[in-house]
Amino acid sequence: MVHRRPLVAGNWKMELSRKAALEVAMSLQKLTRDRDVICDVVVCPSFPSLSEIAAIFARSGRIAVGAQNVHWQEKGPWTGEVSVLQIAGMVQYCIVGHSERRELTGETDEEVIDKATLLMRHGVTPIVCMGETLEERKAGRALEKITDQVEKLFAAMNRTALTKLVVVYEPIWAISSHNTTGEEPDPREVAEVALLIRKIAAGYFDQEASDRLRILYGGSVRSDNVAAYMGEPGIDGVLVGGASLHPMKFVEIIQQVQRAIV
Numbered sequence: 001m002v003h004r005r006p007l008v009a010g011n012w013k014m015e016l017s018r019k020a021a022l023e024v025a026m027s028l029q030k031l032t033r034d035r036d037v038i039c040d041v042v043v044c045p046s047f048p049s050l051s052e053i054a055a056i057f058a059r060s061g062r063i064a065v066g067a068q069n070v071h072w073q074e075k076g077p078w079t080g081e082v083s084v085l086q087i088a089g090m091v092q093y094c095i096v097g098h099s100e101r102r103e104l105t106g107e108t109d110e111e112v113i114d115k116a117t118l119l120m121r122h123g124v125t126p127i128v129c130m131g132e133t134l135e136e137r138k139a140g141r142a143l144e145k146i147t148d149q150v151e152k153l154f155a156a157m158n159r160t161a162l163t164k165l166v167v168v169y170e171p172i173w174a175i176s177s178h179n180t181t182g183e184e185p186d187p188r189e190v191a192e193v194a195l196l197i198r199k200i201a202a203g204y205f206d207q208e209a210s211d212r213l214r215i216l217y218g219g220s221v222r223s224d225n226v227a228a229y230m231g232e233p234g235i236d237g238v239l240v241g242g243a244s245l246h247p248m249k250f251v252e253i254i255q256q257v258q259r260a261i262v
């Protein structure tokens with residue numbers, strides 16, 4: 001049986017000023033300093049605070065730092081963009097294909113794949129987000145959408161790359177800032193999606209590689225619902241937006257995830 005180390009990832013989006021981001025980081029550092037952290041934890045601040053926040057967490061080594069995006073090319077005339085060469089060595093993870101980028105900046109599946117492969121080449125673990133819109137869900141096309149997104153992703157990977165990747169199932173309609181219905185996905189449905197992704201991975205590669213793939217759930221994760229998602233088989237952690245901005249709430253989520261695995 002392959003052991004997958006759970007991952008709790010905090011996506012700070014563009015919610016915090018530089019000063020506020022440093023305060024949250026310092027408070028997280030204090031709160032986790034003397035605790036055993038038996039899962040992987042990463043926070044993803046905006047680019048300008050990455051290096052200072054990486055330095056804060058480097059002292060205890062309990063929390064990793066990730067970027068929220070990267071460009072799909074190593075260098076070039078891309079005003080305002082950030083290259084993997086500018087973040088590798090500073091971050092261990094990088095979110096790619098978040099729905100907000102797909103929606104607002106028109107990021108395509110192909111760009112997401114290029115970003116993921118480029119990151120891996122530079123030793124950064126991509127956290128690849130995918131998920132259906134509310135319309136796709138209502139039309140009964142959620143599984144079709146996920147299948148299409150993972151098939152494209154896996155087709156571009158080799159076996160070694162697959163085992164280093166993190167995939168997040170994040171239904172767009174469930175993200176707190178987009179959640180107009182107040183509905184949250186049933187944890188059993190999320191587990192079915194995780195199983196589907198793992199079956200596709202086993203088909204492209206083999207069972208062992210598929211068993212090693214980490215699959216997270218994202219979308220309105222809080223300390224009062226995380227245990228339900230973590231209680232389902234095949235869910236290896238969570239991507240947290242809003243709740244990750246509050247150190248106490250984020251630590252509570254980490255603790256719940258840890259409780260689910262012991």
Ligand code: PGA
Nearest residue numbers: 175176219220221241242
């Ligand atoms: P949320 O955000 O936890 O606030 O829903 C998650 C995300 O967008 O990654």
